[in-house]
Amino acid sequence: MDQLKFDVISYMESRQEFIFKRWKEKIIVPIEQDRETMIKGGHLLFKVMLHAFSLPKKNLESYLKLTAEDTEAKIIYKTSSISYIIYNANIIKNEILIEIAQYRAEWEDIKPIYIKFSDIIDQFLFNVTNCYNDVNEETKPLTEENHEERLTLLGQMTSSFVHEFRNPLTTIHGFVQLLRSENPELPYMDIILNELEQLKFRITQFLMLSRKEVLNHEITLFSLNDLLDQVASFIYPRLLEANVELERELEDNLYVNGYIEEIRQVLINIIFNAIDVLSEQMKASVIKIKGYKNEDESIVLQTSNTGPKIPEPLLNTIFNPFVTTKKTGTGLGLFVCKEIIEKHNGRLSCTSDDDWTTFTIQLPPAQMQEV
Structure with a gap:
């Protein structure tokens, strides 16, 4: 050298x-x-x-x-x-x-x-x-x-813990409802009940992860339009708090065969995720829900938000367990949602660009003779 x-x-x-x-x-x-x-x-x-x-x-x-x-x-x-x-x-x-x-x-x-x-x-x-x-x-x-070992362990832990936690919560919820009926003039009762409902929702999410509990043991034919009305009422306080506008564009008579509480869980989880993202930005925020039937009578429900574009690498793994961008997130919400939709023989997907991030649920045609 x-x-x-x-x-x-x-x-x-x-x-x-x-x-x-x-x-x-x-x-x-x-x-x-x-x-x-x-x-x-x-x-x-x-x-x-x-x-x-x-x-x-x-x-x-x-x-x-x-x-x-x-x-x-x-x-x-x-x-x-x-x-x-x-x-x-x-x-x-x-x-x-x-x-x-x-x-x-x-x-x-x-x-x-x-x-x-x-x-x-x-x-x-x-x-x-x-x-x-x-x-x-x-x-x-x-x-x-x-991943499978972690999910099994997490399921066992949450199943035992959450069952113990839910019992006193149910008691509190019942007494708050009784208190409101006997004293309708008391302030803040609606807020307390709504917060309890959201807490019960989070508990339900973990119970579904444990795969040991089916929230509704009977598959029923239910109206997706009515269910979205209920979901909109449930999330209304969160929308106000985050200053997010909710727009709905639904065809009439959208019916689904399945476990109604599980589908409710999916809708609330996806909308809550959108609200969390939108609450961090200063510009006007919109969540748009569009529902319609395809030519084959399958149901398509699209939930779009005006949040930032999801990067391509994250978009490819967004439904994997333990993948999250939230500081306090578990990375299990969307994983559970996908499992539920696939259990209903449907598909859950996500697309994202500079204008809209859209979660699309597609479910098979409803068997109307079961009404």
Whole structure:
């Protein structure tokens, strides 16, 4: 290795602290990963780059491949998505190249070194991408199995806890109703009852997750129009609080065969999610519900809101368990909704653009002879 290359490596080692100080201010760390693990990945890239630069060309490719497959690197792959890895690696690449470009030498002399450093990092990231795909393909079945285990455990915990919690809540709800009937002049009783209803709704959500309780043991034929009237009355206080306008455009005589309480659960959950999103924005907010029959008599119900566009990566996983953007969310609401709709032989999907985010429920034609 000639003297200039040796001097550049020594210079880069001396500038390491400054490079990482700037890098740490710019990196993006995913929610599920701790910052220290991501920083460890940056230091690994820096170490690999300096050592690779000192190697002869014949050894370079095998070294970069083996390093990408190293146990230390695999730990990082398993705790982050490839998009974050590549993004943050490119930031440190830029910081490194900036330092090289500023080295005290003529540009014609430093240019080959600049290009070699860039090529080394690109080759290493290519190997990282291949190894990342291999590692995550190996762990995919395990990840799915863990999801099932977590759901089973959560179902057992919530089933036992929520049953105990619901008994005193039912008693409180009954006495509040009695108190209101005997003292209709008392203020705030409607508010108290509405809050209790919402609490019962949340409890119901967890009970449905446990899969040990069917809320309505009999499949009935019910009017979706009437059900939406009930849901609109239930959510009205939340709409007022969040300053959200509700618009409805429903064809007449929309009937559904199924468990009415479960469908109610789906509608309330989707609308509550929309209200939560819309309450965080300053512009005018609208939730639009549109219901109609397809040519095959299947029922389509679309719930749209004017909230921000859902990013494509999140849109692809939005119905998966434990996926949420809320600080206090469980990531189970939409998962439960999809399970309910599919149990009714229907489909639940979501689309999102800059104007509208729309959840579409499609249910099979109702058997009208059961009326």
